Amino acid sequence: MMLAKDSIKVVVPTVIFALMLHMWPLPEWMAYGRPEFVTLVVMYWTLAMPERVGVTIAWCVGLLLDVTQGAILGQHALGLVIVTFIVQLEYQRIRVFSLVQQALVVFVLLLIKQVLVLWVYGLVGHAPDLSLYFLPSLIGAIIWPWVFLLLRNLRRKFSVSRGF
Amino acid sequence: MQSLFLQGPSVTLRTILLVVASIVVMVADHRWQHLETVRGNIETYIIYPLRYTINLPSEFIGWTDESLTSRQDLLDEKHKLEEQQLRAQVSLQKLSVLEKENARLRKMLSAQTKIGELVLVAEILSIDLDPYKQQVLLNKGRKHEVYIGQSIIDARGVMGQVIHLGEYSSTVLLVSDPSHAIPVQVNRSGLRSTAFGTGNSQQLELRYIPHNADLEVGDEIYSSGLGGRFPPNYPVGRIVSIDRPTGEAFATVLAEPVAHLDRSREVLLVWHNPPVKDVLISEQPQLSDEDFE
Numbered sequence: 001m002m003l004a005k006d007s008i009k010v011v012v013p014t015v016i017f018a019l020m021l022h023m024w025p026l027p028e029w030m031a032y033g034r035p036e037f038v039t040l041v042v043m044y045w046t047l048a049m050p051e052r053v054g055v056t057i058a059w060c061v062g063l064l065l066d067v068t069q070g071a072i073l074g075q076h077a078l079g080l081v082i083v084t085f086i087v088q089l090e091y092q093r094i095r096v097f098s099l100v101q102q103a104l105v106v107f108v109l110l111l112i113k114q115v116l117v118l119w120v121y122g123l124v125g126h127a128p129d130l131s132l133y134f135l136p137s138l139i140g141a142i143i144w145p146w147v148f149l150l151l152r153n154l155r156r157k158f159s160v161s162r163g164f
Numbered sequence: 165m166q167s168l169f170l171q172g173p174s175v176t177l178r179t180i181l182l183v184v185a186s187i188v189v190m191v192a193d194h195r196w197q198h199l200e201t202v203r204g205n206i207e208t209y210i211i212y213p214l215r216y217t218i219n220l221p222s223e224f225i226g227w228t229d230e231s232l233t234s235r236q237d238l239l240d241e242k243h244k245l246e247e248q249q250l251r252a253q254v255s256l257q258k259l260s261v262l263e264k265e266n267a268r269l270r271k272m273l274s275a276q277t278k279i280g281e282l283v284l285v286a287e288i289l290s291i292d293l294d295p296y297k298q299q300v301l302l303n304k305g306r307k308h309e310v311y312i313g314q315s316i317i318d319a320r321g322v323m324g325q326v327i328h329l330g331e332y333s334s335t336v337l338l339v340s341d342p343s344h345a346i347p348v349q350v351n352r353s354g355l356r357s358t359a360f361g362t363g364n365s366q367q368l369e370l371r372y373i374p375h376n377a378d379l380e381v382g383d384e385i386y387s388s389g390l391g392g393r394f395p396p397n398y399p400v401g402r403i404v405s406i407d408r409p410t411g412e413a414f415a416t417v418l419a420e421p422v423a424h425l426d427r428s429r430e431v432l433l434v435w436h437n438p439p440v441k442d443v444l445i446s447e448q449p450q451l452s453d454e455d456f457e
Contacts, residue, residue, distance in 0.1 A: 072190050
């Protein structure tokens with residue numbers, strides 16, 4: 001599954017931008033609620049063009065995310081692969097949902113990813129405090145409609161793919 | 165031509181392969197640290213440019229702040245620093261006498277003298293890492309002869325150690341991370357222990373201390389140098405609470421790190437003579453004198 005030339009110019013910059021948002025310095029109280037921009041962006045591109053952006057790309061992006069977070073290599077990659085796989089199975093159904101319904105699906109998917117990451121934390125013996133742990137999923141689901149519209153506009157502007 | 169359906173088995177197969185690959189990579193990374201070079205390369209060639217870009221605004225703010233400082237402010241600061249320098253000089257005079265005396269006494273006991281350490285100033289980059297881990301990112305890396313396992317101190321005490329290395333940056337695990345432990349010694353009584361991180365940057369925990377151990381609130385703990393990872397005799401923390409619950413085998417001892425883990429901006433990388441050879445990437449660093457401050 002290779003990215004075609006015309007999609008490189010949109011997909012790669014958006015993923016890089018999302019990675020930068022992940023590292024952007026925030027005050028400590030906000031850092032706990034930082035949504036997973038990278039996961040949202042990968043989800044959108046899988047939804048928009050599942051024939052081009054799929055599990056392989058999600059895995060590579062996941063490894064980059066692991067390095068930026070100082071996590072164990074493969075921790076976020078595993079979560080991203082599973083979430084992307086679910087989107088690939090269900091993309092036709094998710095596409096026809098309204099934005100609010102999509103946000104609900106996104107919430108569940110983000111939760112799955114966070115649980116997988118948490119599971120690895122637990123396996124290596126240092127489970128974090130859970131009181132705010134799932135807040136990023138909630139915020140990620142709330143901002144999904146805006147992420148979706150923004151990326152769709154970008155995609156249409158650069159006319160990357162037909163349909164949807 | 166765009167097909168209406170994705171080829172089912174191929175996606176499933178690929179996912180299974182990637183899940184297996186993730187697990188293999190995680191085990192290799194966590195258990196054997198085999199992938200440090202891979203991580204270092206990703207860090208250097210892909211992530212570091214992004215980090216650099218993100219750090220630019222705060223660098224720019226710092227620069228404008230410096231450039232726009234008034235002459236009076238600079239003079240005030242100069243006077244303050246001169247005074248500090250004078251005080252430091254005075255205590256150093258005493259220290260050098262003490263050091264000589266110490267060396268003489270040690271010689272009389274035919275014990276080995278301590279060898280001075282090399283230090284290099286590094287700056288913490290304003291980049292956010294995982295909020296659930298106590299880590300910071302430094303602007304010095306392999307190019308500056310930093311090695312994995314190297315100790316980091318600030319003006320007050322031990323901060324942590326280098327765990328990941330890029331060409332121009334390195335990730336430091338702070339002493340307060342739950343996966344971190346540092347061998348320590350109580351200054352007053354000489355009691356040895358290990359200080360574990362708790363995930364809270366204001367708290368360390370000394371475990372496996374018996375109820376009758378000679379320990380008091382306010383005692384200072386220093387790195388003992390046992391294990392060879394940290395240089396000995398750097399301040400680590402101060403005991404803030406001792407709880408001796410009846411029925412438990414060990415006392416609950418909490419300490420507060422003396423280093424400003426969440427406030428320092430400038431830190432020092434320390435080179436000392438580590439007995440553990442395998443943590444060294446290169447032999448004793450060959451750095452010119454102006455690299456050190």
